[in-house]
Amino acid sequence: MLKSEKFGPFEGASMVIVLITGKMFLTSPRLVIDKSGTAAWLVTLVSAIVGLLGFYIILALLKRFPGKDIMDIFNIVFGRKIGGLFILMFFLLFMYNGALTLREFVESMKTYVYPLSPPTYMIGALLCAIIPLCYFGIESIGRTTGFCISAILGAVTLIMILAIPLYKPYNLTPVFGYGLDKAVLLGTMRSSVYGEVLILAVFSKCLQGTEHIKKAGVWAVAVSGAVLVLSFISIGMVYSFSVASELTIPIFQLTRIIRYSRFIQRLESIFIFAWSVSAILMVTILFFTSLILYSRVFDIRDYKPLVLPGGVLLFALSMYPPDITSIAVGQVHIIRQYAWIIYFILPAAALAAASLLKKGGSRDGKKNN
Amino acid sequence: MGRKITKIIALSLGLSLLLCSCYDRKELEEYGYVLIVGFDKGTKDAIRVTVQLGTYKNGGGGQGQGTTGDTGRGQIEGAIVSTVEAPSFFTGLNMLSAGLSRQINLMHTKYIVFSEELAREGQIETYIAPLVRYREIRSTMFVLVSKGKAEDFIMETRALAGTMPAKSMEMSMEQMSHTGFAPDTNLYDFYNDAKSGYRQPVATLVSVNEFKEDEASSPKEAEESGGQYTAGQVPREGALRREIFGAGIFNGYKMVGQLDGDDTRLLLMARGEFKRGFFSIKDPMNEKQVVPLDIRMARQPKIKVDTSGDVPKISLALELEGMILSIQSGTNFENVELKPVLEKAFADEIRNGLDELVKKSQREFGTDIMGFARKAAGNFLTIQDWQEYDFAKKYPDAKVSTEVDFVIRRTGMLQKTSEELSGSDEK
Numbered sequence: 100m101l102k103s104e105k106f107g108p109f110e111g112a113s114m115v116i117v118l119i120t121g122k123m124f125l126t127s128p129r130l131v132i133d134k135s136g137t138a139a140w141l142v143t144l145v146s147a148i149v150g151l152l153g154f155y156i157i158l159a160l161l162k163r164f165p166g167k168d169i170m171d172i173f174n175i176v177f178g179r180k181i182g183g184l185f186i187l188m189f190f191l192l193f194m195y196n197g198a199l200t201l202r203e204f205v206e207s208m209k210t211y212v213y214p215l216s217p218p219t220y221m222i223g224a225l226l227c228a229i230i231p232l233c234y235f236g237i238e239s240i241g242r243t244t245g246f247c248i249s250a251i252l253g254a255v256t257l258i259m260i261l262a263i264p265l266y267k268p269y270n271l272t273p274v275f276g277y278g279l280d281k282a283v284l285l286g287t288m289r290s291s292v293y294g295e296v297l298i299l300a301v302f303s304k305c306l307q308g309t310e311h312i313k314k315a316g317v318w319a320v321a322v323s324g325a326v327l328v329l330s331f332i333s334i335g336m337v338y339s340f341s342v343a344s345e346l347t348i349p350i351f352q353l354t355r356i357i358r359y360s361r362f363i364q365r366l367e368s369i370f371i372f373a374w375s376v377s378a379i380l381m382v383t384i385l386f387f388t389s390l391i392l393y394s395r396v397f398d399i400r401d402y403k404p405l406v407l408p409g410g411v412l413l414f415a416l417s418m419y420p421p422d423i424t425s426i427a428v429g430q431v432h433i434i435r436q437y438a439w440i441i442y443f444i445l446p447a448a449a450l451a452a453a454s455l456l457k458k459g460g461s462r463d464g465k466k467n468n
Numbered sequence: 469m470g471r472k473i474t475k476i477i478a479l480s481l482g483l484s485l486l487l488c489s490c491y492d493r494k495e496l497e498e499y500g501y502v503l504i505v506g507f508d509k510g511t512k513d514a515i516r517v518t519v520q521l522g523t524y525k526n527g528g529g530g531q532g533q534g535t536t537g538d539t540g541r542g543q544i545e546g547a548i549v550s551t552v553e554a555p556s557f558f559t560g561l562n563m564l565s566a567g568l569s570r571q572i573n574l575m576h577t578k579y580i581v582f583s584e585e586l587a588r589e590g591q592i593e594t595y596i597a598p599l600v601r602y603r604e605i606r607s608t609m610f611v612l613v614s615k616g617k618a619e620d621f622i623m624e625t626r627a628l629a630g631t632m633p634a635k636s637m638e639m640s641m642e643q644m645s646h647t648g649f650a651p652d653t654n655l656y657d658f659y660n661d662a663k664s665g666y667r668q669p670v671a672t673l674v675s676v677n678e679f680k681e682d683e684a685s686s687p688k689e690a691e692e693s694g695g696q697y698t699a700g701q702v703p704r705e706g707a708l709r710r711e712i713f714g715a716g717i718f719n720g721y722k723m724v725g726q727l728d729g730d731d732t733r734l735l736l737m738a739r740g741e742f743k744r745g746f747f748s749i750k751d752p753m754n755e756k757q758v759v760p761l762d763i764r765m766a767r768q769p770k771i772k773v774d775t776s777g778d779v780p781k782i783s784l785a786l787e788l789e790g791m792i793l794s795i796q797s798g799t800n801f802e803n804v805e806l807k808p809v810l811e812k813a814f815a816d817e818i819r820n821g822l823d824e825l826v827k828k829s830q831r832e833f834g835t836d837i838m839g840f841a842r843k844a845a846g847n848f849l850t851i852q853d854w855q856e857y858d859f860a861k862k863y864p865d866a867k868v869s870t871e872v873d874f875v876i877r878r879t880g881m882l883q884k885t886s887e888e889l890s891g892s893d894e895k
Binding site for chain 1: 491603654666842843
């Protein structure tokens with residue numbers, strides 16, 4: 100069902116970039132600053148490096164099984180039952196991540212922009228955009244993301260440039276925050292932020308060969324890492340760590356204080372556009388990926404009948420958390436901190452198992468069994 | 469065909485619901501926009517909240533010559549002032565709505581004013597923290613401390629010219645970048661400084677000028693700099709009675725002192741926030757005359773802090789540049805020989821002033837208002853080490869050396885002051 104859909108490394112990279120950098124517009128950066136102090140930029144740099152290593156593990160697995168996607172590979176390596184169980188874990192992670200992202204975005208919008216709108220109304224409105232996009236398929240989603248990525252990254256870059264007069268570099272000292280060891284450990288744990296690079300393995304058949312996957316993955320992690328590091332540096336130079344660790348969405352509040360005389364101010368209106376587009380694309384990609392994973396576990400040939408019931412499930416799951424605190428400090432934090440076990444360790448286990456069981460070809464493409 | 473038309477109609481109806489407006493839609497006229505919020509100590513309840521709401525009609529046109537221009541208690545040109553005593557700020561806003569037909573909105577608030585009494589008691593924290601949390605509040609609003617009651621200052625704040633009081637308020641603060649007589653502290657800066665420990669906050673000092681010049685204390689000769697006043701004391705008449713002059717000094721959220729216009733300029737120079745100002749110094753060749761100069765910062769101040777010992781050693785170096793505005797004595801300071809004399813005289817005056825201000829900040833205020841901690845923090849690798857050193861506690865004993873370099877870059881539209889050729893009186 101996905102074989103007929105094709106997209107290039109640019110679209111693939113764009114989807115991963117949106118998934119990774121979109122988190123900057125949500126609540127988790129606050130928590131990073133809270134835990135690392137002035138070294139938040141260092142934490143995300145370490146996360147990017149670990150995320151890149153994780154991607155190379157996924158890439159090695161894909162290279163071992165040319166022309167296969169990660170669902171095929173898991174079925175080959177672990178068998179249909181255990182492989183299916185692992186893919187089901189991927190499905191749960193992507194579906195719940197999508198639902199949490201949706202709710203997190205809605206709660207943030209309610210906090211800053213629409214205080215009166217009920218969450219159900221806002222989630223419903225967003226689903227009106229997400230569900231049709233899923234019907235159009237991954238190629239359309241990829242191309243839409245590729246079209247929007249320049250606007251999203253452009254808006255973030257513009258904000259960082261316009262905030263230059265507010266930068267106070269001393270806010271980034273002491274340079275190692277609560278300690279270099281803590282920053283490195285936290286960065287390693289939070290490599291889950293870059294874990295969504297796994298979608299390239301889910302849609303590997305839509306990309307033309309592992310070279311394209313490698314190109315898309317490396318570029319995506321590198322660009323996302325650069326954007327996140329620069330964003331943390333910007334926030335860190337504007338707000339002292341003690342203040343930034345209080346702000347619900349630091350980068351949004353940064354846009355609120357940019358002011359060039361009386362004429363250029365209240366720039367959050369530009370940011371809200373990029374923020375909304377980014378959130379819709381994030382949830383769409385996560386939701387669509389989860390549908391594909393689910394349909395493959397249960398051997399459902401066409402995912403389209405799953406879109407509407409899946410949408411209802413997404414709506415219900417997104418309404419599950421009782422408040423923004425339980426989302427930001429609880430569930431999102433758990434996903435950011437521990438999802439690397441699913442994103443990177445499972446593919447690493449599959450690679451190790453394939454080597455031990457001598458399944459699949461060697462890295463140069465020759466078949467071992 | 470029929471199904472297609474049904475789908476189009478259903479889609480159109482659905483979109484018409486979504487596209488007409490958002491759920492949070494409000495018409496502009498449904499809001500009452502607060503331009504200034506003031507906090508005084510309450511008598512019947514915890515606080516006395518005063519708000520000035522823009523009416524956007526009959527605005528501006530300050531009456532000048534010291535008249536208040538009141539059109540009745542609570543009404544001034546272009547605005548309505550309303551006061552309430554309440555247990556908290558937000559309850560106070562709700563209580564104020566009882567007398568208004570519009571929903572109070574803080575999205576366009578320009579000033580937040582605290583009475584000196586509240587600030588001295590350290591109660592600002594109680595009100596700043598909720599304001600920073602509230603979505604309607606923008607951190608770009610200015611934080612002012614009123615020497616008298618905040619309510620009185622709000623009653624006297626209006627547009628001097630034009631019809632837009634909000635614009636007038638912003639422009640009033642922009643004047644500070646042309647004079648340096650007061651800091652233009654906004655809520656973001658104040659909150660950041662109060663919380664961070666990199667430097668202590670300052671607020672803009674304001675008051676109401678009663679236009680009662682004290683003849684006895686007025687200097688007879690041009691011996692003073694013109695910046696020796698604080699808000700409410702400037703010997704002037706006309707224009708608005710509200711006055712912005714000087715700075716309120718804080719240790720955390722507690723006000724510990726105030727600076728006059730001169731000291732505020734020096735403080736802004738040390739913090740790297742001074743933009744421009746006209747200074748008058750005594751003529752080094754003729755003490756009865758003054759030389760007005762237009763001064764700017766040549767570059768950001770260079771601060772070095774040595775934290776290797778128990779007592780921090782701090783060096784502060786300022787580089788200033790300026791232009792001669794006038795030479796009352798007629799001395800030819802433009803020439804190569806005399807220019808350094810004037811430059812040294814001004815640099816010495818600024819350095820002496822800085823030394824005095826540093827002493828004042830260490831002994832009188834006991835607070836690092838100049839922000840030496842900004843540099844000191846860079847000497848440490850971790851926050852734990854930095855906190856353990858406790859710079860704020862050591863600052864009053866710190867050894868501070870200052871250095872000022874001043875260059876006259878331009879001499880205005882005259883490059884030479886010639887002697888009079890005609891006339892019989894000898895100089």
